[in-house]
Amino acid sequence: MSIKRIQQITGFSYSTISRVLNGKAQEFRISDKTRQAIFKAAESLNYRPNILARSLRLKRTYTIGLIVPDIKNPFFGELASRIEKLLREQGYSTILCNTNEIPENEEFYLKVLVDRQVDGIIIAPIHTKEWDAMEHIRRERSIVLIDRIFYETDIPWVTSANEQAADEVTSELIAIGYPRIAYLGGTAETYINTMRFSGYRKALERHSLSVDERIVFFEGYSPEAGEEMMATLLEREPDTRAVFCVNNLVFIGAMKVVQKHEIETGRSIMMAAFDIDRYCEIFKRPLLCARQDQEKLAANAVALLIEGIRNTVGPDRHLIVPVCVGRHRIR
Amino acid sequence: MSIKRIQQITGFSYSTISRVLNGKAQEFRISDKTRQAIFKAAESLNYRPNILARSLRLKRTYTIGLIVPDIKNPFFGELASRIEKLLREQGYSTILCNTNEIPENEEFYLKVLVDRQVDGIIIAPIHTKEWDAMEHIRRERSIVLIDRIFYETDIPWVTSANEQAADEVTSELIAIGYPRIAYLGGTAETYINTMRFSGYRKALERHSLSVDERIVFFEGYSPEAGEEMMATLLEREPDTRAVFCVNNLVFIGAMKVVQKHEIETGRSIMMAAFDIDRYCEIFKRPLLCARQDQEKLAANAVALLIEGIRNTVGPDRHLIVPVCVGRHRIR
DNA sequence: TAGCACAGAACAAATGATTGTGCCAAACGT
DNA sequence: ACGTTTGGCACAATCATTTGTTCTGTGCTA
Numbered sequence: 189m190s191i192k193r194i195q196q197i198t199g200f201s202y203s204t205i206s207r208v209l210n211g212k213a214q215e216f217r218i219s220d221k222t223r224q225a226i227f228k229a230a231e232s233l234n235y236r237p238n239i240l241a242r243s244l245r246l247k248r249t250y251t252i253g254l255i256v257p258d259i260k261n262p263f264f265g266e267l268a269s270r271i272e273k274l275l276r277e278q279g280y281s282t283i284l285c286n287t288n289e290i291p292e293n294e295e296f297y298l299k300v301l302v303d304r305q306v307d308g309i310i311i312a313p314i315h316t317k318e319w320d321a322m323e324h325i326r327r328e329r330s331i332v333l334i335d336r337i338f339y340e341t342d343i344p345w346v347t348s349a350n351e352q353a354a355d356e357v358t359s360e361l362i363a364i365g366y367p368r369i370a371y372l373g374g375t376a377e378t379y380i381n382t383m384r385f386s387g388y389r390k391a392l393e394r395h396s397l398s399v400d401e402r403i404v405f406f407e408g409y410s411p412e413a414g415e416e417m418m419a420t421l422l423e424r425e426p427d428t429r430a431v432f433c434v435n436n437l438v439f440i441g442a443m444k445v446v447q448k449h450e451i452e453t454g455r456s457i458m459m460a461a462f463d464i465d466r467y468c469e470i471f472k473r474p475l476l477c478a479r480q481d482q483e484k485l486a487a488n489a490v491a492l493l494i495e496g497i498r499n500t501v502g503p504d505r506h507l508i509v510p511v512c513v514g515r516h517r518i519r
Numbered sequence: 520m521s522i523k524r525i526q527q528i529t530g531f532s533y534s535t536i537s538r539v540l541n542g543k544a545q546e547f548r549i550s551d552k553t554r555q556a557i558f559k560a561a562e563s564l565n566y567r568p569n570i571l572a573r574s575l576r577l578k579r580t581y582t583i584g585l586i587v588p589d590i591k592n593p594f595f596g597e598l599a600s601r602i603e604k605l606l607r608e609q610g611y612s613t614i615l616c617n618t619n620e621i622p623e624n625e626e627f628y629l630k631v632l633v634d635r636q637v638d639g640i641i642i643a644p645i646h647t648k649e650w651d652a653m654e655h656i657r658r659e660r661s662i663v664l665i666d667r668i669f670y671e672t673d674i675p676w677v678t679s680a681n682e683q684a685a686d687e688v689t690s691e692l693i694a695i696g697y698p699r700i701a702y703l704g705g706t707a708e709t710y711i712n713t714m715r716f717s718g719y720r721k722a723l724e725r726h727s728l729s730v731d732e733r734i735v736f737f738e739g740y741s742p743e744a745g746e747e748m749m750a751t752l753l754e755r756e757p758d759t760r761a762v763f764c765v766n767n768l769v770f771i772g773a774m775k776v777v778q779k780h781e782i783e784t785g786r787s788i789m790m791a792a793f794d795i796d797r798y799c800e801i802f803k804r805p806l807l808c809a810r811q812d813q814e815k816l817a818a819n820a821v822a823l824l825i826e827g828i829r830n831t832v833g834p835d836r837h838l839i840v841p842v843c844v845g846r847h848r849i850r
Numbered sequence: 851t852a853g854c855a856c857a858g859a860a861c862a863a864a865t866g867a868t869t870g871t872g873c874c875a876a877a878c879g880t
Numbered sequence: 881a882c883g884t885t886t887g888g889c890a891c892a893a894t895c896a897t898t899t900g901t902t903c904t905g906t907g908c909t910a
Contacts, residue, residue: 191896201860206898217857239634240580241896244571244865254615258600265596269589269617281631284585284615286600300612303570411797443801451803466742470774472782522866532890537868548887572866575895854909861902868894878885 190235197229198222209237243305252493253301255285255294255311257336258409261437263463263480264312267335270486271310278494280307289375289409291317298325308493312336315378330496334489336379344492344505346485350380353478353511354387357432357460360476360513362395366430366458370403372417372442373434381406384434384462403428414441422449433461440467468516479512521566528560540568574636583824584632586616586625586642588667589740592768594794594811595643598666601817602641609825611638620706620740622648629656639824643667646709661827665820667710675827675836677819681711684809684842685718688763688791691807691844693726697761697789701734703748703773704765712737715765715793734759745772753780764792771798799847810843 194205200222207216208226229235243249252275256264272282283306285297291314298321301309308330311322316338325331326343333345361369371388374381385406389399403425405417414437421428422445431446433439439461446457460476468475488507495501525536531553538547539557560566574580583606587595603613614637616628622645629652632640639661642653647669656662657674664676692700702719705712716737720730734756736748745768752759753776762777764770770792777788791807799806819838826832 202897203861203899204859207859210898216859219858222858236634238575238636238896240571240575240636241865242898244569244575244867244896245898247865249571251614259590259603260593260596260600262591262593262596265591265593268615269591269619272590272615272617273619281635282615283582284599284603284613286603288600288604303567304612305569305571440797440801447801447803466771470771470778472778520864520866533867534869534891535889538889541868547889550888553888569866572895573868575866575897576868578895852910855907857904857906859903859905861900863898863900865897866895870891870893872891873889874887876885876887879883880881 190233190238193233194226194229194235197233198225200226209235247305248307249305250280251283251304251306252280253283253285253297253304253306253309253311255287255297255301255309255313257287257289257312257314258437259284259286261409261435262466263436263482266482267312267486270482271490274486274490278490287314289314291315294318295321298322302329307497308332310334310489310493313338315375330493332489332492332496334485338379342505344496344501346488346492346507346509347379348480348485348509348511350383350511351387351390353462353513354384354432355391356387356513357476357478358388358391359394360515361430361432361458361460362391362397364458367395367397368400368403368428369430369432369460370421370425370428371399371405371432371434372414372421372438373404373406374409374413374438376406380409381434388432409435409437411437411441411444414438415444416441418442418445426453427455428457429455430458431460433459433464436461436463436467439464475516477514477516479514481509481512484509521564521569524564525557525560525566528564529556531557540566578636579638580636581610582612582614582635582637584614584616584628584635584637584640584642586618586628586632586640586644588618588620588643588645589768590615590617592740592766593797594767594813597813598643598817601813602821605817605821609821618645620645622646625649626652629653633660638828639663641665641820641824644669646706661824663820663824663827665816669710673836675823675832677816677823677838677840678710679811679816679840679842681714681842682718682721684793684844685715685763686722687718687844688807688809689719689722690725691846692761692763692789692791693722693728695789698726698728699731699734699759700761700763700791701752701756701759702730702736702763702765703745703752703769704735704737705740705744705769707737711740712765719763740766740768742768742772742775745769746775747772749773749776757784758786759788760786761789762791764790764795767792767794767798770795793842806847808845808847810845812840812842815840 191202191205205226208218208223213223254271258264275282287293294314295318310332312335319338322331322343331343333343335347337345337347373385392399407413407417433442450456462478463480464477465479468477522533522536535549536557539549539554544554585602589595606613618624625645626649641663643666650669653662662674664674666678668676668678704716723730738744738748764773781787793809794811795808796810799808
């Protein structure tokens with residue numbers, strides 16, 4: 189009832205007020221006197237437009253949905269932080285949807301976001317289960333896949349050079365004297381795991397080594413999964429010397445077991461993982477780390493999303509961001 | 520135009536359709552035949568109510584705003600994850616607002632959330648700067664402070680027993696032989712830092728020790744702040760034996776410096792901090808940790824918020840959740 | 851002086867729901 | 881037979897905007 193109040197005070201009609209308040213005074217040749225009066229009234233009433241009514245009329249909510257599998261994971265925390273910031277700068281609010289790696293939640297959230305008429309969706313999907321739903325959504329609104337993608341889809345996406353980075357990490361491990369490398373992976377059939385494992389395998393094969401399934405695990409992306417995989421690994425193969433963890437959380441879980449094992453046996457294990465740069469310098473041990481470029485991931489995802497919203501999609505709707513592979517040792 | 524389609528198909532009026540679809544058929548004595556017909560039409564059209572229109576009319580958006588200072592921090596990541604889950608279970612969507620510890624962002628977000636007519640706000644405020652704004656918001660909608668609070672306000676809040684936990688940690692450090700404990704704190708004038716430092720001081724005083732300002736720092740809550748404080752500390756007081764970090768991020772930053780220092784000097788430093796339980800077991804060193812009960816924090820915040828929304832506020836609008844203090848050593 | 855251009859602003863439809871009130875017939879009671 | 885209840889539903893207002901169309905005066909020209 190707020191524009192109505194201005195109407196009552198100034199006596200001008202809704203349309204005139206609306207136009208003035210939206211900066212269209214010039215365009216609709218509204219006199220300066222009128223403009224001033226309306227601005228004054230709006231100011232004195234502390235007028236704030238009703239976003240719901242506006243969105244209803246305009247069919248644009250300036251809201252976007254961000255679906256991530258695990259916001260507790262600092263990787264997604266930082267990604268969310270960057271995306272939310274970029275979107276805010278463009279005038280959008282972000283609805284946070286945390287699926288917890290549960291497909292049903294993903295399905296649910298996609299429906300909720302459509303119901304809420306978000307202008308766009310950025311999603312790091314769990315796997316391909318909701319592909320159809322997303323293709324369907326894509327017809328009516330902007331949607332961008334991030335991090336975890338469907339390689340074959342036409343939906344815009346941005347991800348890291350996972351395969352190549354995993355290959356590099358593995359090659360480096362081999363080069364520094366670890367031909368037998370255990371792989372602690374995420375859930376099978378999931379994009380990230382598939383690509384990183386593929387890189388791992390390719391590196392081995394290039395060095396005429398083959399994948400030993402006894403030291404390969406696909407249990408999940410959580411610390412608990414990491415702990416379990418590492419425990420099983422060391423039980424079966426106590427003389428393991430090198431381990432490649434699919435992500436930071438698996439690494440954390442694995443490290444619990446590793447530390448204990450190293451103390452008990454006196455033998456040290458070489459660890460490598462994705463996105464553990466935050467932890468690298470707090471360990472008194474060498475580590476091998478593949479560091480995703482979150483800034484580029486976020487920036488490109490948001491750019492693609494906005495392009496989709498504005499219907500100005502460029503030719504490059506699929507982006508692969510380079511990953512930085514590095515070795516670390518204190519000092 | 521969706522309910523209109525159902526109208527066209529079934530011939531029933533808007534009111535009847537709306538009532539049936541909202542499960543008020545009984546209440547308004549609508550015949551079973553009518554009900555079935557409307558349901559069938561809705562189903563076949565794949566009808567989804569327009570949430571904007573509904574919210575506009577009902578003045579309820581089923582949306583809540585969550586304002587946190589740093590979603591990259593796994594502590595807030597987990598808190599957000601829990602809160603978002605609980606709210607989802609109650610039918611609410613969560614708008615994520617990450618202030619990045621910047622007061623201007625907090626001010627901005629509070630306005631945005633009010634403009635968006637959220638039903639409620641859960642906020643871990645930066646400090647008391649926006650207190651007035653929140654008191655103002657409180658008149659019209661539900662708002663709950665979490666983690667960082669204003670002790671004196673009537674606004675509902677839930678936080679941890681920070682002072683007591685810091686006291687316990689400090690006492691324990693003294694008890695195990697560290698009378699001289701450095702304090703690496705967050706931003707001065709901020710609730711968390713004030714309470715934890717107060718606990719630290721009280722413990723010292725109880726043991727007839729006094730605060731030595733040369734080993735007390737209030738630089739911030741980030742890893743960078745932790746690194747800087749620790750570096751300065753060790754430069755000035757190289758024989759420091761025990762350090763209490765105000766939070767997990769400061770701990771991470773400090774550890775970088777500590778590890779290097781320990782290698783160089785051969786002397787070990789006893790570390791204590793809040794919310795480092797995730798890291799405890801991945802270090803081959805004893806640690807002292809105060810672990811906040813995120814489950815209770817989140818559950819109580821959401822409960823208070825819902826009470827506020829439903830106007831069923833109970834007597835206990837201010838809750839202090841116990842903190843678990845524990846010592847850790849591998850094995 | 852009729853006709854026209856144009857500045858300036860009002861009118862009213864449309865967005866998609868919810869809800870208080872009103873209407874009509876059938877059933878019911880006495 | 882007449883008044884009252886009740887079942888079953890429609891009408892129309894309302895929520896706060898935006899926007900295409902229309903209206904009303906000027907001042908100017910032919």
